[in-house]
Amino acid sequence: MNYIKAFAPATVANVACGFDIFGFAVDEPGDVVEIYRRDEPGIVIADITGDEGRLPRDPLRNAVTVVMLRLLDHLKIFDFGCEVILHKNMPLGSGMGSSAASAVAGIFALNELLGQPLTRQQLLPFAMEGERIACGSAHADNVGPSLMGGFLVIRSYQPLDVFRITVPENLYCTLVNPDIEVNTKDARFILRNEVSLKNAISQMGNVAGLIAGLMQEDYDLISRSMVDVIVEPIRAILIPEFNEVKQAAIAQGALGCSISGAGPSMFTLSKGRETAERVGKAMQQKFAEAEIDSKIYVSAINRDGPRVLATA
Amino acid sequence: MNYIKAFAPATVANVACGFDIFGFAVDEPGDVVEIYRRDEPGIVIADITGDEGRLPRDPLRNAVTVVMLRLLDHLKIFDFGCEVILHKNMPLGSGMGSSAASAVAGIFALNELLGQPLTRQQLLPFAMEGERIACGSAHADNVGPSLMGGFLVIRSYQPLDVFRITVPENLYCTLVNPDIEVNTKDARFILRNEVSLKNAISQMGNVAGLIAGLMQEDYDLISRSMVDVIVEPIRAILIPEFNEVKQAAIAQGALGCSISGAGPSMFTLSKGRETAERVGKAMQQKFAEAEIDSKIYVSAINRDGPRVLATA
16 A cells, blocks of 8 residues: 545544543544655655644644654654645634544554554554644543544543443534634633532533433433533633523524533534534524634534545 | 331442442341331331430431421321331441431331322432431432432432433442441541542543443443542541551452442442452451451342332
């Protein structure tokens, strides 16, 4: 195989109550990486589309190529050479796991090209290194679900312990990305280092409820559990019209609505595609009333993670 | 029906990571209440066995009869009269839901005697009032599982929202009750009102892991998730030999070991009765080495809650 083109999905991290521990993948948007083998050793970034020139072209500073270099280093492959093209299909700093989707597409594609020397679970620590490059810390709540697909729980970071849970087939996600930017580092910086025991207990109850609701296909329990008393009240101030948009989503039948990752994108879960689409339009309309453009993505939960689009 | 005798099970609240939100019922020990109808209106406590004279005989101050009076009041039954005998089969202040088992046995028995005017779920708020009498606050993590059976999650108190999750059939609990006493109010008083965000996240990960592990029958995930970084490190200082006893339990194959409720009883979960019994003996031995007597109770998770033992 001398060429591969692969897709990796965007992701919703935190999922209301599960700050730093929950994430799920969506069917769209997602980033695409193309890798062309070449004879000369070394990785070159031949092109990046869709980033408006904002991502580094230096392979030692771009998350996609950094994770590929780490994998090659781990496998002790020193003579591999390739050209990489990255197609960004979602905005940077959107809260939809943009850097994670790129890094996962890259490492997944390379692993396929090399004949799958590692399992997906084994690729996870490498993909996390891409997050360190892009966001300053090696979080797994975007790269995890982008790489593994489905709804992922990061039980622990030390040691790294992740597991997937089943979700209802008819569960749909609406992502609404307003045309404003929030820096992930800022979004983390404004959080308090301490939470009240009362709020921690409340959050734990919702974490338990969301897991059980998803596994038991209990939409009502899912809805009651999509409550975040720790992070959303603080981060929501970074998103204009947050409360109005959330209320519009709930009014149209969304099970719940919160911030996707560090924002500014907002996500909802709904029962059925039709509701999810109606919810998205209502959210977009609320943003529009405040003269904020936004994009809507409606999709089922992605169950498969990254996929090969073409090989040669 | 003029007579009823009913049993309600002891319970393990908190279950390591689930402070104030998790609880499960065990097959033994449990308390027994007998109710004899009489013609004269009003509730009389005829006898209490097994409490060494420590529980109030005044029906307005004893949790068992208080919850019965509340139920009668709610049902607008003003001419009901009975004599109540309470058989305490576990020590007071043991951390095994002693007051909850008594209150649940009482309200369940009365509801049966009256022809089941309320469902078990509807009885829960009344049983919680018994906890207010006995412990100072209307907690549900003991009365809930004692009344409903199984493994219960209290997602929220306002509004009250509880749900049951399935647990593996071969899951056994070992309860070890050392002959020392911890006051529940003291055990709550020493907790901090704030927790670090880092610890809250860690606890949330374990809450998610324990729920998923129990529902998926993943014993290894159950074991990895039975970690409490918030409450156990503080309350363990009230229990002599806590760390030694816990280590002895783990060494004998327990999936995990923590404090039952507010202590001083300790509990473990194990795969299979044989392991659970071996674990109990090792724990008792460790307490014995420190010259502390203890009682062991090994049982499956009680799935049915209270039950009628006799009627006439």
